[in-house]
Amino acid sequence: MGAENTGPDTARRRDVSARVRAGLDALERLVGGLGTAVLALVALVLLLFTAAACLVGVGLPAVPYALRVLRLVADRERHRLSRPGAELPGGGPPPGSLRAAATDRGVRRELPWLVTHATLGLFLGLLGLVLPINVLRDGSFPLWWRLLPEGEATASIGFPVVRDTVGALGVSLLGVGWLVLVLFATPALARLQEVPGRRLLAPEPGGDLVLRVAELTATRAAALDAHVTELRRIERALHDGTQNRIVGVSVLLGAARRAVARDPAGADAILERAQSAAEEALAELRAVVRSILPPVLTDRSLPDALASLAATCPVPVRVDADVPGRCAASVEATAYFVVAEALTNIARHSGARRATVLVRRAGDRLLLTVTDDGHGGAGERLGSGLLGIRRRTEAHDGTLTLTSPPGGPTTVEVSLPCGS
Template identity: 45%
Template sequence: MSPFPRLTARAEKGMRAALYLSIGLGTALVSMVVLSTLMVSVALIGAAGAGLVVLPVNLALVRRWADQERRRTGGFLGRAIPARYRPLPSGFGERLRATLLDPVTLRELAWLGWHIVMGVLLGLFGMVALVGVPSTLLQTALWWMAPDGEPATLALRSVTDWPTALLYGAVQFVVLAALLLWGVAPLARLHATVAAALLGRSRAAQLAERVETLSHTRAGALDAHAAELRRIERDLHDGTQARLVALAMRLGLARSRMGEDPEQAARLLAEAQSGAEEAMTELRQVIRTIYPPVLSDRGLVGAVEALAARSVVPATVSVDDLGAVPASVEATAYHLVAEALTNVAKHAEASRAEISLSRIGGWLRIAVTDDGRGGVAEDGGTGVGGMRRRVAALDGEFTVVSPVGGPTRVEALLPCGS
């Protein structure tokens, strides 16, 4: 393989890292101003409490500035760096106290100190790497334009003729090119990683958020389970149980009429047989809503292909190797696809749909895409909220991308082990 594509990719990576550090030099200088105003407001607290009025404003400024750096650093690292602030209570004093004691505020102040020191130092490296190579070429070509008595300098050496200009220019070019290609990327990565650690949530905060999320999803799962039990009980009570009661009554009447009116008894027995068949049909329908039999007969792939074949909107299915999938995950995936195809038929005004099933590590990914009008809203009676609750019950992830005008993509990630 030719080394040029690799050098080009490394140069692009180095340019991106040098640009990140160079912009960081400017943001570090702004951070000095932000920290200075904060320190002034703290110092003014002793002056008749004047700082108490200015301090909340400056703390809010620190938060906004830190949010800006979260976006910039997250863009460089390729991942979001969300902040989780505690809800502020009402009342000036309580709000100020809550802000000062918020661990996120303390971490942002620590980041300000880090960024002021390292942002300036590493920013200078970034600027040298960013402009060093083109400026070296320019200096080498124009060394002779230096004023008399003030010769041009290349590689920290004075240049007075073309041989020394080409020699020292080549040395400086190699050093700066090496800095751009191999030096600034690790420095930028280190700086961004530390900034992300300070600006992001602590491990304790992440654990607390995880516990809170699991509490909500488990509560939702219990509510959904209770609602499902009520639905099954209602279906059995209003349908199957009523038919079984009527069946028992017909059999009792048939038994009492057997000796007196055999023809009526035979007619009652025929009605009882028909009622028993209808009760069995309804019972099978109730069972199907709990765990579709097609999953047992044909597996998840076959069940989804059957849904696609029955879909009103033409649908295609693409499947990767899924491996072993737990029964609860199969049932959830089946119902998600069924609900999504129903939504496509009822609301999307689409001409086609695509269903994708794939395995990503320990996750099963289900995606349903259509070319309809888009604009799906969870509160628009589309069943998206129910789909989200189904996924949350399994601690999965659910997203809907549906811009106005389409296309719409419904995607779920369900944990199914490694």
């Protein structure tokens, strides 16, 4: 019999747990919405004041600032409403004049949202804040009602006046009612508070396509820049290294040819030097080829290639790479370049004693994290190498996040699409 009741009891407990989590999540959303509603109220007052000032001819210089505040508050709400798979992109730079604002579709959608959120959103946020307070107040009422002056011991709704323990227990039942309201009503209140933002702050139909085209245009430019930069690097490596070695070999062979008849022993020494120079040129040429696409990356795997990089870094590096299967060759080459450049920066500029390379595959993304315990303060200034990492990453439609506060640590996080 006990085994038969286990299933329904477990399901019931799970339902209660899910209901509690949903209620707490809704409360968090309502209170978060309350914060942006207060900002929306401030922005609404500022816009109304600016509009009134424009009517008397003195408010036009303040219009760009008021529109900037409107866009900042709207973007803050977009950020709050964004979630994985349903991100609301920012509205972009605000219009700089009243005439531009009159024709800006974003402003025309943000203004009704501002009015709605500053009124209805504010009310719902306050309600979401008051409900849990009422739960605590009325639920614990029997513990402290005697401390109140006579005639002032009432429930949170202002009545009835409690004069005995039975009445106090009745108020505690009201606290239970508030708790039920929190668990069952707050999710609906949170959704109602978010409806205007999701409808009015979302991009218009076709807006996503425009943003995507702009993004692809930017990444295409980054890809071309990265390609040109890589060609210049290879050209410099061949010109400054291998070409000079080969020219030296040619000069030595010419000298040996002239010395063969008159000084065979000297010609043999010159040929030995020419052979050494040719071997050095060949070694440099191999190094250039490996920098384009390391053989270990082709023959073995990305973790093996990164381990090889770590072994040659002057700073001790721990590689933690868990990448089941293989990614596309271009993705692995980009990941290799990112780690190689990051480790070069660490060795040259960070003053770090150790570094860590973490590689994971999460769904259709390859995630790379390079961390060092150096002095921090890294930036994408010219010559740091980080700008090249960003361009190479964005050229592959990836993202880069740099965190490097003064004093360290420095963390470079890169996400690359690698297919499912």
